[in-house]
Amino acid sequence: MKLRYLGYACINMSLEKTTNKTFRLSNLTEEKYLDTVRYNLKSLEDIIRWNAEHGIYFFRIGSELIPFASHADFLYDWTTDFKKEFAALHKLGKKHKMRFSMHPGQYSVLNSPDEKVVVNAIRDIEYHTEVLDLISPETGRIVIHAGGVYGDKKAAMKRFIKNFSKLSKKAQGMLILENDDRSYNIADVLEICTRLKIPAVFDILHHDCNPAEGDLKELLKMVVETWGEDIPKFHISSRKGEKGCPHTDYIEPEYFIRFKKIIDNLHFDKEYDIMIEAKMKDKAVLKIINNAMKVVNG
DNA sequence: TCGAGTCAAGTTCAG
């Protein structure tokens, strides 16, 4: 396979801009909401332009683009209030053939046994769906993890599959599932993805923390197959020390090259994208383009 | 202005 895009998430360190400016729920006023969303959308526009200038065509939009939009008490009609801005972003992304994704946080748990938690998770996923439907219905994907285990992984996976069916058709079409670093390894994720006919996202660090049985190459083949005609995307991050997974500032070039080689050697006539998860964000991507890629390409 | 504490939210595990 052939590497197409490298991407990063939410923040641009060169511009010092984020799509995740927020405020306290207790301070939520119409003015605060309007100001903050305006800032986030403008930042996103600036980041897209910067990305285009620097040859980066893949970006994760922050979940807090519209702070509290998925909260039960949120009153404002953000899709109408910012219709113009969203239309402009859609046009801009399309012009540069950008790919976008989003990643709801750890509190969105679709497979929870607690009905209230599931209702909140669904509302959150539908919010992400609306954002991506406005900015990039062509490429938008929502990455989530499978959730908790609750002492019975098989039952928890069944619950995930059942609750998936409660999502809108649009949300179902955008949802993709990523292996996590403690509970659901890539084999578990593949099992769910195959059942639901949705793509699987392989994260190499999470796989190193929480490996699945079997040959990595075979697992990756199955991952690629879940994408059908679409372009698969992979995640790479690296971490400090042994405990937890705080991301390092940059990805170690050897780690990146090793991962890239494995994917390159899969026998598919396809392109693929990689999302870089490192503290230095865009700078980490540029460093890989300027260093690691040159080593690889000779 | 700076640093410490806090934030909408869930799950897991140590004690």
Added chain:
DNA sequence: CTGAACTTGACTCGA
């Protein structure tokens, strides 16, 4: 059973 860790960035308030 409870409280802290998980992982993480940004806000807020008090010094």
